[in-house]
Amino acid sequence: MQAEIIAVGTEILLGQIDNTNASYVARGLAALGINVFHQQVVGDNPVRLEAALREAEERADLVVVMGGLGPTKDDLTKQVVAKHLQRELVLDEVAMQNITTHYQNSGRSIGNNDRLQALYIAGAQVLANHNGMAVGDFIHQANWTDYLVLPGPPRELKLMFDTEVKPALQATYQSTAKLTSRVLRFFGIGEAALAERLETLIDQQKNPTLATYAKDGEVTLRITASTNDSNEAQRLLDQVEKQVQALVGDFFYGYGDDNSLVKVVVEKLIKHKLTITAAESLTAGLFQSTLGTVGGVSAVFPGGFVTYAASAKQALIGVPADVIKEHGVVSSETATWMAKKAQQSLHTDIAVSFTGAAGPDSLEGNPAGTVWIGLAYRGTSVQTKLCHFSDDRQMNRWRAVLTGLNMVLRAIEADETLA
Amino acid sequence: MQAEIIAVGTEILLGQIDNTNASYVARGLAALGINVFHQQVVGDNPVRLEAALREAEERADLVVVMGGLGPTKDDLTKQVVAKHLQRELVLDEVAMQNITTHYQNSGRSIGNNDRLQALYIAGAQVLANHNGMAVGDFIHQANWTDYLVLPGPPRELKLMFDTEVKPALQATYQSTAKLTSRVLRFFGIGEAALAERLETLIDQQKNPTLATYAKDGEVTLRITASTNDSNEAQRLLDQVEKQVQALVGDFFYGYGDDNSLVKVVVEKLIKHKLTITAAESLTAGLFQSTLGTVGGVSAVFPGGFVTYAASAKQALIGVPADVIKEHGVVSSETATWMAKKAQQSLHTDIAVSFTGAAGPDSLEGNPAGTVWIGLAYRGTSVQTKLCHFSDDRQMNRWRAVLTGLNMVLRAIEADETLA
Numbered sequence: 001m002q003a004e005i006i007a008v009g010t011e012i013l014l015g016q017i018d019n020t021n022a023s024y025v026a027r028g029l030a031a032l033g034i035n036v037f038h039q040q041v042v043g044d045n046p047v048r049l050e051a052a053l054r055e056a057e058e059r060a061d062l063v064v065v066m067g068g069l070g071p072t073k074d075d076l077t078k079q080v081v082a083k084h085l086q087r088e089l090v091l092d093e094v095a096m097q098n099i100t101t102h103y104q105n106s107g108r109s110i111g112n113n114d115r116l117q118a119l120y121i122a123g124a125q126v127l128a129n130h131n132g133m134a135v136g137d138f139i140h141q142a143n144w145t146d147y148l149v150l151p152g153p154p155r156e157l158k159l160m161f162d163t164e165v166k167p168a169l170q171a172t173y174q175s176t177a178k179l180t181s182r183v184l185r186f187f188g189i190g191e192a193a194l195a196e197r198l199e200t201l202i203d204q205q206k207n208p209t210l211a212t213y214a215k216d217g218e219v220t221l222r223i224t225a226s227t228n229d230s231n232e233a234q235r236l237l238d239q240v241e242k243q244v245q246a247l248v249g250d251f252f253y254g255y256g257d258d259n260s261l262v263k264v265v266v267e268k269l270i271k272h273k274l275t276i277t278a279a280e281s282l283t284a285g286l287f288q289s290t291l292g293t294v295g296g297v298s299a300v301f302p303g304g305f306v307t308y309a310a311s312a313k314q315a316l317i318g319v320p321a322d323v324i325k326e327h328g329v330v331s332s333e334t335a336t337w338m339a340k341k342a343q344q345s346l347h348t349d350i351a352v353s354f355t356g357a358a359g360p361d362s363l364e365g366n367p368a369g370t371v372w373i374g375l376a377y378r379g380t381s382v383q384t385k386l387c388h389f390s391d392d393r394q395m396n397r398w399r400a401v402l403t404g405l406n407m408v409l410r411a412i413e414a415d416e417t418l419a
Numbered sequence: 420m421q422a423e424i425i426a427v428g429t430e431i432l433l434g435q436i437d438n439t440n441a442s443y444v445a446r447g448l449a450a451l452g453i454n455v456f457h458q459q460v461v462g463d464n465p466v467r468l469e470a471a472l473r474e475a476e477e478r479a480d481l482v483v484v485m486g487g488l489g490p491t492k493d494d495l496t497k498q499v500v501a502k503h504l505q506r507e508l509v510l511d512e513v514a515m516q517n518i519t520t521h522y523q524n525s526g527r528s529i530g531n532n533d534r535l536q537a538l539y540i541a542g543a544q545v546l547a548n549h550n551g552m553a554v555g556d557f558i559h560q561a562n563w564t565d566y567l568v569l570p571g572p573p574r575e576l577k578l579m580f581d582t583e584v585k586p587a588l589q590a591t592y593q594s595t596a597k598l599t600s601r602v603l604r605f606f607g608i609g610e611a612a613l614a615e616r617l618e619t620l621i622d623q624q625k626n627p628t629l630a631t632y633a634k635d636g637e638v639t640l641r642i643t644a645s646t647n648d649s650n651e652a653q654r655l656l657d658q659v660e661k662q663v664q665a666l667v668g669d670f671f672y673g674y675g676d677d678n679s680l681v682k683v684v685v686e687k688l689i690k691h692k693l694t695i696t697a698a699e700s701l702t703a704g705l706f707q708s709t710l711g712t713v714g715g716v717s718a719v720f721p722g723g724f725v726t727y728a729a730s731a732k733q734a735l736i737g738v739p740a741d742v743i744k745e746h747g748v749v750s751s752e753t754a755t756w757m758a759k760k761a762q763q764s765l766h767t768d769i770a771v772s773f774t775g776a777a778g779p780d781s782l783e784g785n786p787a788g789t790v791w792i793g794l795a796y797r798g799t800s801v802q803t804k805l806c807h808f809s810d811d812r813q814m815n816r817w818r819a820v821l822t823g824l825n826m827v828l829r830a831i832e833a834d835e836t837l838a
Binding site: 013014015018019020023025027030035040041042048055213278280282283285286287288291295297298301305308309311312315316345346360361397 | 431432433434435436437438439441442443444445446447449454455456457458459460461462467471474632634697699700701702703704705706707708710711712714716717720721722723724725726727728730731732734735764765777779780812813816
C-alpha cells in the first residue's frame with residue numbers, strides 16, 4: 001500500500017506557512033501501516049492540481065489531497081477532484097444544517113460560497129468536520145485509486161484525520177492485518193545512542209517493528225505489532241518492550257504520542273501531592289512556564305522566582321553575597337543556595353534551581369552551555385548537577401529545563417521505590 | 420522564472436520532521452523575485468529521486484534539491500544529480516581541508532564516506548558550508564535548467580542559502596531587475612485586517628509589490644521594489660512605506676525579517692537604560708523567559724516573580740489578601756497591585772503583571788482567555804488592560820505575553836515623544 005500526499009495552497013508553496021499537515025498525515029498513515037512514498041505541494045491552481053493528481057495516481061494506491069475546501073474563490077480542490085474523477089458534487093444535509101445554524105447563531109446570512117463547504121463528491125464517504133464547516137471525502141476505488149480530500153486548517157485536518165479518516169481506512173483495508181502501536185518515551189539519551197543500543201533488536205524484528213523519533217530534546221520509540229488478534233498484539237508488544245527496557249530502561253519515562261516529560265512530572269506531583277517551586281537564572285522562567293503548560297498544575301505549583309541578575313539572587317531569595325563572591329554565580333554552591341532558599345520561601349516539597357551561561361557569551365570564564373542545576377527534594381540535602389550543553393542559546397536553555405524536569409522525576413521515582 | 424523544490428529524506432516523507440527547509444527556501448526565492456510553482460518530497464531512494472528530477476525539469480527553470488549530502492550510506496543526492504546530468508564528481512580542496520582539520524581537532528580519523536562531503540558536481544559553482552562539512556552546488560544551464568544542491572540540516576541549509584545561494588542567484592540572473600525588500604512588522608492587528616486596510620495599495624501596486632505574512636501572533640508586510648538603481652529602489656520603498664504607515668502605522672513596531680517584538684522592546688530598554696521586572700500568574704514565567712531569549716537583556720532585567728497561586732501573590736509580592744478577596748484574582752485591581760509591588764520589590768523602572776484564565780477552564784466565572792495585564796511605568800499610575808483571547812491554553816498565554824510587550828513598547832515610545 002503506497003500513499004502520496006498533495007498539499008494545495010499558495011501560502012505553503014511560497015513558504016508563508018510550514019507544511020505541518022503533511023507530516024501529521026504521514027505519521028498517522030505510517031501508524032496504520034501505510035507508507036507515504038511521495039509528497040507534492042501545488043498552488044491554488046486547477047490546471048496544476050489536476051496534473052498533480054494524474055502523477056500521483058500513477059504512483060500511489062491512496063492519494064491524500066489537503067487544503068482548498070473553504071468558501072473563498074481560491075478554494076477549488078473539491079471541484080477539481082470531482083471533475084478529474086468525472087463525478088458530481090452532492091449536498092450533505094447534515095453539513096448544510098451545521099452551516100445554517102452557525103450563521104443563524106452569529107446573526108449573519110449565508111453566502112453562496114458557504115454552501116460549497118457542505119458539498120461532497122458523489123459516491124464518497126463523507127468525513128465530518130468537527131472543528132469547521134467544510135466536509136471531507138473518502139473515495140474508494142476511482143481510477144483504480146483511493147482518494148482522501150481533507151481541509152487545510154491544521155485544527156480541522158488533525159481532528160478529521162483522528163476521528164474520521166483513521167476508522168474509515170481501518171474499515172476499508174481490514175483485509176490487511178491490524179496494526180497496534182505502543183510509544184515509549186526517553187530522556188537523557190540521544191536518538192543515535194538509543195538506536196545503537198537497540199541495533200540488534202531493530203535489525204532483527206519484523207513483527208513488531210521498532211522505529212525511533214527525536215524531537216525537541218526527547219526521543220521516542222514506536223513498537224508496532226501487526227496482527228488481527230488484539231491479545232496477541234499486546235503479548236507481542238509486551239515481549240519486545242521487556243527487551244527494550246532491559247537495554248535502555250534507565251532513560252525511559254513514559255508512554256504515548258501525546259505525552260511529554262513535563263506532563264509525566266506534573267502528573268506525579270499531583271498524584272503524590274508534592275508541591276514545587278523554582279529559582280531560575282539563565283532559563284529566566286522557562287522551567288516554570290513549562291510547568292504552566294500543563295492544565296491542573298496550580299494544585300502543586302504556587303509560583304517561584306526568576307533571579308536573572310546576581311542582585312536578584314540576593315534580593316529575592318537571599319542567596320548570601322559572599323557565596324556568590326567566593327564561588328561565582330555559575331557554581332554548585334550558588335545552585336544549592338538558590339534551590340534551598342526557594343524551597344524555604346514557599347514551603348514547597350521540591351525546588352529546582354538553574355544557574356549558568358546560556359550563550360552565546362561565556363560567563364565568569366565558564367563557556368556557553370555550562371549550567372548548574374540544583375534540586376531540593378523534601379528534607380534531603382540539595383543535589384546539584386553540572387551540564388555542558390553545546391547548542392544555541394535557546395536550545396541550551398530548553399535542555400536545562402528538560403534536565404531539571406528529569407531530576408525531579410527520578411527523585412520522585414526513588415521515593416516511590418522506598419515507599 | 421519558475422522554481423521547484425525537491426526535499427530528499429525519508430524522515431520528511433514519513434512525517435518525522437517538518438519540511439521547514441522548503442518554506443525557508445521558498446520565502447528566500449520569493450524575496451529574489453523567483454516564485455516556487457511546485458514542491459516535492461521523496462525518500463532516500465535513487466530511482467525515485469531521479470524520476471522527481473525529470474519531472475521538475477519539465478516544469479521549472481530552477482530546481483532546488485535539498486538533503487542527502489551527508490556521510491551515511493543513505494546520502495546519495497549528489498551522486499544521483501551528477502549521474503542524471505552525466506557529470507563527474509570532483510574533490511573541492513578547501514572543503515577537504517576543513518574536513519581533515521575537523522577530524523584532526525577531534526582526534527578521530529577520517530572515514531571514506533566523510534570525503535564524499537567534499538565532492539562537488541563538475542562545472543558547478545561550489546557553495547561553502549559554514550555550519551557543516553558538505554558543500555553545495557549551483558549548476559547553471561544543465562538540461563536547459565539551473566540546479567541548486569543544498570544540505571538538509573536546517574542550520575547548514577539556512578546559512579548556505581543566505582551567504583552563498585543569494586549572491587550566486589543575484590549574480591547569475593542579473594539581467595533581470597534587482598529586487599530590494601523592506602520588511603515592516605506589526606502587532607495588534609490580524610493579517611486579514613491589515614490586508615483589508617491596505618487592499619487598494621496591494622491591488623494597485625506593481626512596483627513595489629506588497630505581501631503580508633502572519634506568524635505566532637505577529638504580522639509582517641514585505642515591500643519589494645524591482646529596479647537596478649539602488650537609490651531609486653530606496654525612493655520607491657520610502658514612498659510606499661509612507662502610504663502604508665498612514666494607513667496602519669498605529670500597529671507598526673519595527674523593521675526586518677530577523678526581528679521580533681521582544682527584540683525591539685529589549686533594544687529600547689537597553690537604549691534608555693530602563694529596567695524591567697514582571698509578576699506572572701497565568702503566563703507562569705513565559706514573559707520573563709521571552710525577555711531571556713534576547714542576549715544582553717541582563718543589563719536591564721534583574722529578575723522577577725511567578726505568582727501562580729493566590730497565596731504566592733500574597734507571599735512573594737505582598738498583594739493584600741482583601742484585594743484578592745474583594746475583586747478576585749482576575750481583576751484590574753489584582754493586576755495593578757501585582758505590577759506595583761513587583762516594581763517596588765526590585766526597584767525597576769517598569770513592571771508588567773499578568774493574571775487571568777489561560778484555559779481550558781474558566782476561573783472565578785471568567786471564561787478561558789480572559790486576561791488582565793498591568794503596566795507600572797516609572798512614576799506614573801499603573802495602567803491595566805483587559806484582553807479576551809479565544810485560542811487554546813498555550814496560544815492564549817503567548818498572546819498575553821505579546822500584548823504585555825506591546826504595552827511596554829508603546830509606553831516607552833510615548834515617553835520618547837515627550838522627551
